[in-house]
Amino acid sequence: MSKQLVVIGAGMGGLSAAIYGRLAGFDVLVLERSAQAGGKAAGITVGEYQLDPGPSIIILPKIYEAVFTAAGRKMADYLQFQRLETLSRVFFGSQAPLDLPANELDACRILNDISKKDSCNLRSLLQKIEKVEPYLDRTVYDHPFVSPTQLLDLNLLKFGMGFNPTQTYKEQVDRMFESHLMRAFFYGFPSYGGQTYWAKSPGAFLIPYYMLREGVYFPIGGVRAIPAAFERLARELGVEFQFNADVDSVQTDDRVIQSVTLKDGSIINADAFISNVDRFTFSGWLGQPVQSEPSFSYFTVHWGVREVLPKLDHHNLFIPDNFQIGFEELYQDGQFPQKPIVYVNSTTALDSKAAPRGSSNVFSVVTSPSKTSRMDWKDKEIEFTGRVSNALAEGGVSWDPNDVDFIRVQTPSYFESAHGNYRGSLYGLEDKHRQWGIFPASNKDQKYLNLAYAGGSVQPGAGLPMVTLSGKFAVGLLHSN
């Protein structure tokens, strides 16, 4: 008889774990608190507007493809991607916007007119990463790091040696780039891994590398099409889903998890468990509440506007003139910037069906502190929404308030209550708690042998491609017990 695996949460990490669990021979049941799969990548509907209220910058489709290949399927039968020409439209203060191409050649050509040094250094940075990036396929993208002896892996050392370990990320960026455009563009990437720009790890250089070398994509049907394709594959493989199944508590016995209890009182037993719920939230369920400070979160404002906004492209970045101050406020003071850098995703620029005819989706995202001891989130929604709309207005993007069909705001409190993120953090604990100072938390539970973790709070990290890998890691750890 097959062993039973329960996956708690149907985010991308949980869906990946369910698929790999089934491929490893488990009978798999996914328990999901909401009414649909996808977690932060799930779409929602407001009136006639289709919203993708979470991830929007899609890179590395090859990581999704590997899941379909592992299951003996062709990804193209489930999920298709369109490669985008523009990485982002950049609005710098009140200057005319500039389209930053999503390929190295054109990006360097445009940059050449702004700073020859930056253009040259961008090219050498990408060439340097090109040499060491393949080592990741043998290390951090291949398996979790559960023991310090794994740090001696030559492939890992070869990757690290491509970068200067004595300099912070910011020092390296400042040494390479003199233009405001490149500095503002690069400073934000460490936060997408839950780090500040004083981190000495080179991982933050990888996202711009993938964007410029391997491309930025739009999934046909919107971001929601990715989890939908995973759910379809999982079901075809025989994975069962129970929606509106809110896990409330965990029953343990010495060194194993025996069962979970849902809010409605039903008890579900299994041989093994994978939590796609944040590892540090799950700790609380295990009677080991965490006190440490959380990493970063997001503050988002989604406007449905009954106007066509031709100035917006699919991806847009609004950068204030004194952007350095905003990064200091976020990274140094742990505060929401007075003048934040605002990323705006306007899905209607590519997909007119995402909103009623003649209307626009304006989804604004600001990297923010989570619910930390330094940041008071009480009654801040209106004030911060104002800061976001001021940033857009400075770039020349505004609309008649009477044309607004809805405003939908997401704060760290929302991510905590709706998705189970520890104090609203998307990346687990703050930087200084990284495993051996390098990696996100382990996918393996130290105490419970039949418990592993998948998702943004554990290795190899957050972001859709990484949480997809985490599902595979979690299943591998259950198997090795």
Ligand SMILES: Cc1cc2nc3c(=O)[nH]c(=O)nc-3n(C[C@H](O)[C@H](O)[C@H](O)COP(=O)(O)OP(=O)(O)OC[C@H]3O[C@@H](n4cnc5c(N)ncnc54)[C@H](O)[C@@H]3O)c2cc1C
């Ligand atoms: C605004 C925003 C923008 C982002 N932008 C990007 C981007 O551009 N590109 C990118 O790659 N990534 C981006 N990300 C990050 C990416 O969305 C996440 O890293 C990823 O979706 C996390 O997946 P997950 O599986 O870890 O968790 P989640 O998607 O949060 O899934 C966890 C699941 O567990 C369920 N759950 C929680 N508690 C319980 C319970 N008690 N019982 C049962 N189920 C439960 C939840 O309902 C949820 O479905 C963004 C995130 C946000 C919020």
